[in-house]
Amino acid sequence: MSLRGSACIVGAFEHPTRKAEDKSVAQLHAEVAFGALADAGLTAADVDGYFCAGDAPGMGPLSMADYLGLDRLSHVDSTDIGGSSYLAHVAHAAAAIALGRCNIALITLAGRPRSEGMATGTAARAQNASVPDDAFEIPMGRTVAGSYALCAMRHMHEFGTTSEDLAWIKVAASQHAQHNPHAMLKKPVTVEEVVNSPLVADPLHRLDCCVISDGGGALVVARPEIARSLKRPVVSIRGTGEAVKGQFGGYPDLTFSGARFSGARAFAEAGVTPADIRYASIYDSFTITVLIQLEDLGFCAKGEGGRFVRDGNLISGVGKLPFNTDGGGLCNNHPANRGGMTKVIEAVRQLRGEAHPAVQVADCGLALAHGTGGLLGHRHGSATLVLERQ
Amino acid sequence: MTERSIAAPVVDPSTRPVWEAAAAGRLLLGLCRDTGRHFHYPRPVSPFTLSGNVDLVPASGLGTIYSFTVMRVAQPYACAYVELAEGPRIFTNIVDCAFEEIRIGMKVRVVFRPSQAADGTPGAPVPMFAPA
Numbered sequence: 001m002s003l004r005g006s007a008c009i010v011g012a013f014e015h016p017t018r019k020a021e022d023k024s025v026a027q028l029h030a031e032v033a034f035g036a037l038a039d040a041g042l043t044a045a046d047v048d049g050y051f052c053a054g055d056a057p058g059m060g061p062l063s064m065a066d067y068l069g070l071d072r073l074s075h076v077d078s079t080d081i082g083g084s085s086y087l088a089h090v091a092h093a094a095a096a097i098a099l100g101r102c103n104i105a106l107i108t109l110a111g112r113p114r115s116e117g118m119a120t121g122t123a124a125r126a127q128n129a130s131v132p133d134d135a136f137e138i139p140m141g142r143t144v145a146g147s148y149a150l151c152a153m154r155h156m157h158e159f160g161t162t163s164e165d166l167a168w169i170k171v172a173a174s175q176h177a178q179h180n181p182h183a184m185l186k187k188p189v190t191v192e193e194v195v196n197s198p199l200v201a202d203p204l205h206r207l208d209c210c211v212i213s214d215g216g217g218a219l220v221v222a223r224p225e226i227a228r229s230l231k232r233p234v235v236s237i238r239g240t241g242e243a244v245k246g247q248f249g250g251y252p253d254l255t256f257s258g259a260r261f262s263g264a265r266a267f268a269e270a271g272v273t274p275a276d277i278r279y280a281s282i283y284d285s286f287t288i289t290v291l292i293q294l295e296d297l298g299f300c301a302k303g304e305g306g307r308f309v310r311d312g313n314l315i316s317g318v319g320k321l322p323f324n325t326d327g328g329g330l331c332n333n334h335p336a337n338r339g340g341m342t343k344v345i346e347a348v349r350q351l352r353g354e355a356h357p358a359v360q361v362a363d364c365g366l367a368l369a370h371g372t373g374g375l376l377g378h379r380h381g382s383a384t385l386v387l388e389r390q
Numbered sequence: 391m392t393e394r395s396i397a398a399p400v401v402d403p404s405t406r407p408v409w410e411a412a413a414a415g416r417l418l419l420g421l422c423r424d425t426g427r428h429f430h431y432p433r434p435v436s437p438f439t440l441s442g443n444v445d446l447v448p449a450s451g452l453g454t455i456y457s458f459t460v461m462r463v464a465q466p467y468a469c470a471y472v473e474l475a476e477g478p479r480i481f482t483n484i485v486d487c488a489f490e491e492i493r494i495g496m497k498v499r500v501v502f503r504p505s506q507a508a509d510g511t512p513g514a515p516v517p518m519f520a521p522a
Binding site: 132152157200250252 | 395396397398400432456462479481489
């Protein structure tokens with residue numbers, strides 16, 4: 001059974017805050033839920049499916065459904081594959097709708113790592129005795145930035161990718177972020193500024209990393225008949241794919257990600273190819289994340305990512321593949337340390353023609369959103385969506 | 391420059407022999423008897439067949455650096471995946487080597503570094519790698 005065309009994204013909302021010292025995480029979830037439902041022209045009373053992940057406080061859907069007053073849920077899902085969870089939730093919502101288990105699904109994400117002073121990329125983590133990998137990785141100083149840096153170093157070794165290549169990804173994101181009044185980093189940067197910023201984890205520099213921000217976002221997914229009855233442009237779910245990639249006994253290949261599998265699955269379901277995609281939201285926890293995913297999704301051959309991203313090829317109006325036109329995680333927003341939600345939201349804006357005019361892709365009928373969750377160099381989830389304007 | 395404090399590995403019943411061997415200066419790997427393949431991290435089931443037909447076996451302790459990074463924190467350290475002679479790539483640190491001399495492909499050998507729990511009590515030694 002294919003999910004192609006079985007459901008539509010009818011509401012999307014990104015919280016404007018980037019620092020929420022005076023708000024609780026649950027409150028942020030409620031604010032984005034309200035925003036996405038209002039965007040769709042719906043209310044909480046219409047929601048019969050609810051999706052959240054590890055950022056939700058308490059026991060996921062139990063705590064949040066109670067807090068949000070969602071008293072008529074017939075379907076819940078708290079799949080947690082890190083920052084890629086929310087792309088998987090869209091696919092799972094489409095599947096649940098196709099099976100008749102719900103009609104209108106709400107997906108929420110929120111968090112406040114910035115207010116909590118979290119050094120997301122470099123901080124040592126505590127071990128959990130029940131997590132089998134912790135004892136073999138945390139004493140060795142496993143960090144988020146370090147895990148992605150290991151992939152970048154190997155990619156450079158095998159394919160000749162350079163720091164300047166990676167810097168072009170940040171440059172493109174910053175060119176887009178200058179038009180986003182909510183972006184944390186609005187100032188365009190140059191390749192030189194990126195490669196001259198301090199090293200965080202060789203070969204990744206400070207400006208190769210995403211921002212740490214508070215905030216959140218929400219989506220509403222509904223049955224196509226309902227989507228057509230609402231007043232918003234209809235964004236249909238055309239293809240979906242998921243994958244998990246680990247070390248599988250100590251044999252990690254750091255040159256590719258699970259996007260190789262989730263992307264192929266999504267393109268197969270959608271019946272399209274990378275050449276058909278007009279706009280791409282590509283997970284950008286670090287610049288290297290983007291480069292490896294672009295290769296794995298098939299936008300260029302393996303090892304060609306460095307050449308592909310050079311010279312502004314990802315800049316809207318300049319290059320062949322406009323990406324992350326909101327400024328992405330690299331410049332705009334990475335709420336709760338999880339960037340998958342905002343990837344879907346900007347793809348929806350593009351398909352509706354509601355992106356900032358300076359970055360809106362002309363005639364944007366087909367878009368891709370892709371997320372990587374967890375640690376690229378240790379174990380991660382991948383989720384890909386192909387979305388279509390109807 | 392002071393070296394970072396290495397957190398004591400949390401030991402559970404299934405991995406206790408691994409850390410006891412580390413205390414004796416020996417690196418152990420999992421061996422799947424169904425496939426003949428080594429695996430890491432150790433566990434009482436095979437990641438290749440899911441059967442319990444596995445053993446812990448001594449590793450040569452020799453390998454080459456598959457990838458590395460230097461964490462530029464207050465007490466910098468070098469993380470790496472080292473590809474062991476037996477096959478598995480083990481997440482570890484590179485020690486006894488200037489950061490600027492670390493290279494992918496460099497031959498390394500296991501050394502053990504002391505660890506300590508948050509309360510200061512000593513933990514099991516942790517396998518790290520130095521130039522061979």
